[in-house]
Amino acid sequence: MGDPARANMLTALMSGKALTATELAAEAGVTAQTASGHLAKLLDGDLVLVRKQGRHKYFALAHADVAAALEALMGLAAGQLRTRTGPKDAALRHARVCYNHLAGQRGVQLYGSLLDRGFMEEAADGPVLTELGQEFARDFGIDLDALSAARAPLCRSCLDWSERRTHLAGSLGRAMLIRMEDLGWVRRDKASRAVLFSPLGTGAFDAAFTGRQSSI
Amino acid sequence: MGDPARANMLTALMSGKALTATELAAEAGVTAQTASGHLAKLLDGDLVLVRKQGRHKYFALAHADVAAALEALMGLAAGQLRTRTGPKDAALRHARVCYNHLAGQRGVQLYGSLLDRGFMEEAADGPVLTELGQEFARDFGIDLDALSAARAPLCRSCLDWSERRTHLAGSLGRAMLIRMEDLGWVRRDKASRAVLFSPLGTGAFDAAFTGRQSSI
DNA sequence: CGGATGTTTCGGCTACGGTCGAACTATGCG
DNA sequence: CGCATAGTTCGACCGTAGCCGAAACATCCG
Numbered sequence: 001m002g003d004p005a006r007a008n009m010l011t012a013l014m015s016g017k018a019l020t021a022t023e024l025a026a027e028a029g030v031t032a033q034t035a036s037g038h039l040a041k042l043l044d045g046d047l048v049l050v051r052k053q054g055r056h057k058y059f060a061l062a063h064a065d066v067a068a069a070l071e072a073l074m075g076l077a078a079g080q081l082r083t084r085t086g087p088k089d090a091a092l093r094h095a096r097v098c099y100n101h102l103a104g105q106r107g108v109q110l111y112g113s114l115l116d117r118g119f120m121e122e123a124a125d126g127p128v129l130t131e132l133g134q135e136f137a138r139d140f141g142i143d144l145d146a147l148s149a150a151r152a153p154l155c156r157s158c159l160d161w162s163e164r165r166t167h168l169a170g171s172l173g174r175a176m177l178i179r180m181e182d183l184g185w186v187r188r189d190k191a192s193r194a195v196l197f198s199p200l201g202t203g204a205f206d207a208a209f210t211g212r213q214s215s216i
Numbered sequence: 217m218g219d220p221a222r223a224n225m226l227t228a229l230m231s232g233k234a235l236t237a238t239e240l241a242a243e244a245g246v247t248a249q250t251a252s253g254h255l256a257k258l259l260d261g262d263l264v265l266v267r268k269q270g271r272h273k274y275f276a277l278a279h280a281d282v283a284a285a286l287e288a289l290m291g292l293a294a295g296q297l298r299t300r301t302g303p304k305d306a307a308l309r310h311a312r313v314c315y316n317h318l319a320g321q322r323g324v325q326l327y328g329s330l331l332d333r334g335f336m337e338e339a340a341d342g343p344v345l346t347e348l349g350q351e352f353a354r355d356f357g358i359d360l361d362a363l364s365a366a367r368a369p370l371c372r373s374c375l376d377w378s379e380r381r382t383h384l385a386g387s388l389g390r391a392m393l394i395r396m397e398d399l400g401w402v403r404r405d406k407a408s409r410a411v412l413f414s415p416l417g418t419g420a421f422d423a424a425f426t427g428r429q430s431s432i
Numbered sequence: 433c434g435g436a437t438g439t440t441t442c443g444g445c446t447a448c449g450g451t452c453g454a455a456c457t458a459t460g461c462g
Numbered sequence: 463c464g465c466a467t468a469g470t471t472c473g474a475c476c477g478t479a480g481c482c483g484a485a486a487c488a489t490c491c492g
Contacts, residue, residue, distance in 0.1 A: 001289075002218040003450075021469060034451055036470055047292065055459040055468050069288035073217075076263070076285055219480080237439060250481055252440055271438050271489040 001047065001073075005030050006038050010047065010061070010070055018051065018058035026098055026193075095195040097188055101173030102180075102195060106205065110176070111157070111167045113209035120155065120168075127155040129172070137172065140208075141179050147171045180205070217263065217289075221246050222254050226277070226286055229264065234274035242314055242409075311411040313404055317389030318396075318411060322421065326392070327373070327383045329425035336371065336384075343371040345388070353388065356424075357395050363387045396421070 001007065005028040012019060012027040019027070025035030039059060042048045049062045061067050095106040102110060114120040119133030129137065137144055147154055156170035168176070177195075180186045185201025188194075197205065217223065221244040228235060228243040235243070241251030255275060258264045265278045277283055311322035318326060330336040335349030345353065353360055363370055372386035384392070393411075396402045401417025404410075413421065 005450080022467095030450085031452060032469070033453080033471085037450080040470085045292075057469070065288070065291055069285070069292055072281070072285035072288045075281060076261075221480080238437095246480090247482060248439070249441085249483085253480080256440085273439070 001045075003038070004028075005034065006042060009035070009038060009042070009059075010066070011074075013048065013059065013061050014067060014070060018060040020056045020058055024059060029092065029096075091189075091194040091196070095186070095197065096193045097177070097195055098167070098169070100177065101167070101169050102177045103167050104195070106195070106197070107167030110209050114168065122157075126153065126170075127157055127168070129155060137176075140176070141182075142172065142175050147175055217261070219254070220244075221250065222258060225251070225254060225258070225275075226263065226282070227290075229275065229277050230283060230286060234267065234276040236272045236274055240275060245308060245312075307405075307410040307412070311402070311413060312409045313393070313411055314383070314385070316393065317383070317385050318393045319383050320411070322411070322413070323383030326425050330384065338373075342369065342386075343373055343384070345371060353392075356392070357398075358388065358391050363391055 001010070008028040009024045012024060021035055021039060022032055024039065025032045028035060028038070030038070039048070039050075042059075043050060046062050047066050048059045051058045051060070093104055095102060095104040097103065098107065101107070111120075114133065115122070115127075117132075117136075118130055119136050120127050120129055134144060144154075150171060153170050154172045155168065156173070157166040157168065167173075177186075180201065181188070183201070183204070184198060185204055186195050186197050189196055217226070224244040225240045228240060237251055237255060238248055240255065241248045244251060244254070246254075255264070255266075258275075259266060262278050263282050264275045267274045267276075309320055311318065311320040313319065314323065317323070327336075330349065331338070331343075333348075333352075334346055335352050336343050336345055350360055360370075366387060369386050370388045371384065372389070373382040373384065383389075393402075396417065397404070399417070399420070400414060401420055402411050402413050405412055
């Protein structure tokens with residue numbers, strides 16, 4: 001339970017929602033095989049339970065006690081977040097794809113900037129775009145109407161496993177990553193989930209999403 | 217916090233009493249050097265606090281939150297106690313000196329036997345010898361009067377780190393170990409804290425302390 | 433001032449556990 | 463039926479963290 005990968009999986013499950021093995025793998029920043037091993041251990045320890053649905057396996061916390069224990073541990077850990085958060089490459093910590101949106105230092109920078117500049121606000125059931133933010137998104141080249149028409153939530157926050165802070169998920173998060181690819185700011189390294197910034201993209205991103213800079 | 221040695225130290229501290237580094241080392245079944253390293257980590261993580269008193273260092277849990285988290289974790293761990301409990305030698309798990317009394321499989325066998333045969337009862341503030349038990353102890357060759365005269369508690373229970381069950385501590389526990397040495401049943405391996413049973417001692421011990429056999 | 437005891441630091445050894453690539457099974461979809 | 467996707471198993475690699483012996487430092491005690 002203290003292992004970084006497992007801890008990240010469990011915190012991801014703290015939302016109460018059931019997640020598939022691959023989602024948890026992405027959340028923990030490990031490959032599917034590794035995640036499978038971890039999930040087997042968590043199952044063995046009765047920390048999570050699984051529901052097989054079609055070809056997916058949905059995992060959830062086994063009991064409220066598990067959540068309580070996690071809460072207690074997080075309380076103890078508060079303040080002294082370990083610096084060496086996860087395994088893997090430094091590039092992954094800098095910027096990577098989380099499911100389909102931007103994660104890592106760049107991801108939390110984006111999220112923080114949107115909040116600081118009044119483009120987004122955190123409501124009870126997740127972040128929402130302000131009117132200012134909607135305008136900004138359109139200017140940025142996002143087809144908000146198309147996104148809103150779909151049933152998927154526009155904004156979602158997602159806990160960043162390497163930074164331990166939230167970044168932007170949801171269909172908007174996905175759309176913004178795609179848009180940045182189109183603009184030539186970034187490209188995905190197919191092999192490693194890393195997101196590589198072009199020289200141009202680095203400057204443009206910083207200019208567009210200043211505000212709460214990475215405070216490290 | 218998940219490391220066996222540290223977990224054992226923390227559970228030992230759950231009593232609320234402050235213990236010295238060497239006591240904690242014995243409780244965890246590691247040497248003083250190793251314990252020192254663990255304690256430094258626990259201090260670094262603010263899980264314990266230390267009070268220097270003369271040449272001793274007394275450690276205690278830093279906060280009730282730590283105890284709460286431990287409780288929560290123990291609840292989760294209940295039932296599925298890991299089989300491979302501690303490091304070190306198999307001989308140590310079989311029988312060893314815990315501070316000054318007998319611990320390991322033999323230690324919990326002794327404790328269980330005393331309970332099962334009505335020689336000892338578990339009261340709120342620790343185990344107490346029954347009248348039958350007092351008679352037994354005298355027959356065994358223990359000078360109960362001398363022990364009772366001293367201010368140290370006669371019986372104490374002590375959590376066994378390898379068996380995760382209680383064994384007998386206190387001045388009686390100490391006296392019984394000494395007596396068994398005198399009888400030639402056991403001898404202490406000075407180097408390793410292990411307690412080695414002679415062929416004679418093995419049989420005699422089993423005969424004297426049947427009852428609740430090790431149920432593994 | 434030695435000598436004994438408690439605690440820490442250092443160095444090196446070892447083993448366990450996390451990680452991934454590759455290959456395998458299972459499920460759904462066209 | 464194949465093909466794609468989700469998940470697992472196997473094997474091998476590697477890093478790290480635990481462990482201890484030896485030796486240093488600290489404190490008390492006679």
